Amino acid sequence: MLDIVNFITRPARYTGIEPNRIIKDPDEVSVRFALCFPDLYEVGMSYYGFFLLYGIANSVQSVWCERCFAPWSDMDTYLRQNGRPLTTLESRTPLSAMDMIGFSLSYELNITNILNMLDLAGIPLRAEDRKKGPIVVGGGPSMLNPAPFQKFFDIIVIGEADKKLPEILHVLKTLKGEPHEKVIGGLAQLEGVYSPLFPKTPVRRQFVEDLDDSYHPTRPPIPVVGSIHDRFNVEISRGCGNGCRFCLAGFGYRPYRERSFEKLKEIIDLGMQGTGYEEISLLSLSSGDYTSLFDTIAYIKERYRGVSVSLPSLKIGSIREREISLMGDIARTGFTFALESATEGMRCRINKNIDVDVLLGQLPLLKQYGWRKLKLYLMVGFPWETEEDFLAIKEILSPFEKERININLSVSPFIPKPHTPFQWLPMENEVILSEKISMIRKILKGRRVKVKYRDPRTSLVEAIVARGDSRLWPLFEYLFHKGVKLEAWREYFQPALYDEWFNQQGISIEDYLGKKPIESALPWDIVDTGIDKSFLAHEFILAEAGKKTGDCYTGCASCGIGCTESGQTRDSSFSAVRSAFVENPVQDFKLSQFEIQNSKLKIDTSSIQTPAHAEVPADRPNCERIPGIKYTFRYGKYGDARYIGHLDMMNILLRAFRSLGITIRTHGKFHPMPKISLSDALPIGIESTCELIEIETDTGILIHEKMIGEINKILPKGTKILEFIKGSIQNMGKDYSYLLIADKSIDMELWKLGYNSKWHFYTWKGKGIKELRAKGDFQRIIKVEDRRIHGLRADN
Ligand code: SF4
DSSP, rough: OOOOTTSSSGGGGGGGGTTTTOOOOOGGGGGEEEEEEEOOOOHHHTTTHHHHHHHHHTSSTEEEEEEEEOOOOOHHHHHHTTTTTBBOOOSSBGGGGEEEEEEOOSSSGGGHHHHHHHHHTTTOOSGGOSSOEEEEESSSSSSOTTTTTTTSEEEEBBOOOOHHHHHHHHHHHHHHHHHHHHHHHHTTTTTEEEESSOSSSEEEBOOOSSSGOOOOOSSSSOOOOSSSOEEEEEEOOEESSSSOOHHHHHHOSOOOOOOOOOHHHHHHHHHHHHHOOOOEEEEOOSGGGGGTHHHHHHHHHSSHHHHHHEEEOOOOSSOOOOHHHTTTTSSSSSOOOEEESSSHHHHHHHOOOOHHHHHHHHHHHHHHHEEEEEEEEEEHHHHHHHHHHHHHHHHHHHHHHHTTTTEEEEEEEOOOOTTTTTTTTTTHHHHHHHHHHHHHHHHTTTSHHHHOOOHHHHHHHHHHHHHHHOOOHHHHHHHHHOOOOOSSGGGGGOHHHHHHHHHHTTTTTHHHHSSSOTSOOOOOEEEEOOSHHHHHHHHHHHHHOOOOOOOTTTOOOOOOOOHHHOOOOOOOHHHHHHHHHSSHHHHHHEEEEEEHHHHHOOGGGGGGOGGGGGOOOOTTOOOOOOOOOOOEEEEEOOOGGGSOOHHHHHHHHHHHHOOOOOOOOOSSSSSSSOEEOOOOOOOOOEEEEEEEEEEBBBOOBBOOOOHHHHHTSOOTTTTTEEEEEEEEGGGGGOEEEEEEEEOOOOOOEEEEEESSSEEEEEEESSSSSHHHHHHHHHHHHEEEHHHHHTOOOOOO
16 A cells, blocks of 8 residues: 655555556566656646557557656655655556656657656666666657657657557567667667667658557546546547648648548447546547548437537637537537637738638527637747737637627747748747737737737747757756756746756757758758658748648648558548538538538447447446436545545546446536535545445436446446445435554544554544644544444454
8 A cells, every 4th residue: 555645745646546557467478668658647647649558558468568657746856855766657666677668758848857757767867878777768749859859768769659669569578688789779670760879860750541440549547636638538530631831740640540430439439438438539630620520429419418529629610510519518618729820811821721701600609509718729920920910819809709709819939840841930039929929918908808828938948949959968967957847837947947058058049949941951850751851841932922732631732641642541431521621612511511421421320229328338237227316325445545536536436437327417508517416525645434425317227236346346446335325415324433543552632442463543533634644643544434433343
């Protein structure tokens, strides 16, 4: 049992007791792999890509993949002061005892977290200093420019790791026991793998060709601490065909690929059984471009009543009235649209091919379906900007104000990222960025708009690192030695230290932020994304001329990927639908697209015969449908589960109920919330045998005794439903006391039950239990029903 000291915040992060975590016998595997996320648990546990790799690695025979996250500063200090190493969550094995540890870098500034995690694990930071111990692998979107980070990794996977990770693990199995350098040399021979120790460039970016043929997680571990995005992520497509010239994701993840609607249905059904989440997010770089978006939302709405659907950032005009009305009563979150610029002239330069009038025409409908708030993204700092671009913001927002729709405007500085047509552009300087932001602030003063600005300093530092070269790695070591970590969290971001290092080294920051000649070699040329550099240059010239390029849905601009030549990425139905989009005016399109979709990809109504809230998985005990009814459950929290917070525990229980087909009635028209009642909050760190939760079932599912065993199987380790009644929480006894266990005699006003050779037992009734725990005298405090405390023996 973990003994986490009182001052550690959110201790459940470190327990590793989540439902769906994968536990294997260490004696029966030959490769141990720690998948590390260089940020907090709550962030990592929201990432689809993290669970994708976790599932893929664990599906490789005789490999056990475990998780590890960056600790928050309090735990970091505690580990260092007590000489404890950083461990995996599942088996609490030190990272240094693994065969391989992998980091996915999706935010450049998290590189200092990687160094800190290596150090906490007792692993040398530089690859050249590691002669034994685990192989350190890097990957993720930021590694499309590995130059500034390469010193710290034995190998770096360039691009999507879906197919590459199993290959790496197989090589590792084969070469296990060989000298470190030989293992790295073996891995470096794989296509798409870059090793600074055995450099061969350029390295070809990897991507999967057929999403239907690739793994999708359906039983990800369910967080025991509320994470940033607590939902079941369904990846509907990968890549983006829009070609926005500033967007690394748009160019770095080409080509555009879709999962079929048939495959999505399978994933959604398995995922809902495996997680019981109350929200499904349809992940894509531009969800509105997904061919079967309407069908997918309709399927979820029909089959999973009470479950909401969310769509990440949307291209304006890509979501239609049909989807808006369908989502009306099942969306808990609002829509987010990427506007990027308020003028058509600037949108031509950045190749943002949108029709703002479509969104303005949809405002009455959005309002009708309960959306009173929308989020818009705007970018600032493009070199061609004039005052007109800023004044137009006011104009573009007026119709929203007239419709009384609140706007949350998010303004971010433009960063010229590698591998995009804007890679040669300079980054705007801090003074001008701040002036431009002030201008927007002034223009929008007193309007119905809430504006959030990204700090220009953060963007400038991000630009330096993203555009970094091989001279930059000592900067990260310098920052690490200065104690820098968790830089994604505002309170820990230290931009002055970057200036300090550049000054000390006599290196000009302009080398990283300045304009680059179009013919010059770039640090990231060691990666071949598959897109011709001449194509990027041509796009840059078109931007200068204010001309757009068509998207990959309606044609092919011949970027070099060659996907239209091989025909790998689109099927005929997709092309047909896309052609319809081009040929039909927006108003006609709504119907025509749907007809085309239906003629080819009909919703399989045979599979929607029974709504999911009445369906119970085949291997589960059956339930009988009766009108809605209240049930109250008494559950216990023991051992490490004592660190799970009250509301997190509620969510875990509700998800377990849902995954067994027990749907819960909701209230609220547009933002439905489950009808539940709970016993008083139990302080973190205290165990209990008598927590209560009352639910009201949606359509009246009769819960049988046998189902409790099934629910308990999918709860976190240390939590258990002990009994249930049909009826309200008021009908369950609520008289309780606390059983306190100490390893020494305690001199306090407590009622002593007794002691044995090791433990002293006391009871306490009334308020102040949190304070008693804070004293730190008791190893365990357990809330127990009064009726059960009598008869307890000291050796229990
Ligand atoms: S080859 Fe054509 S369709 Fe494929 S990603 Fe490039 S521009 Fe788009």
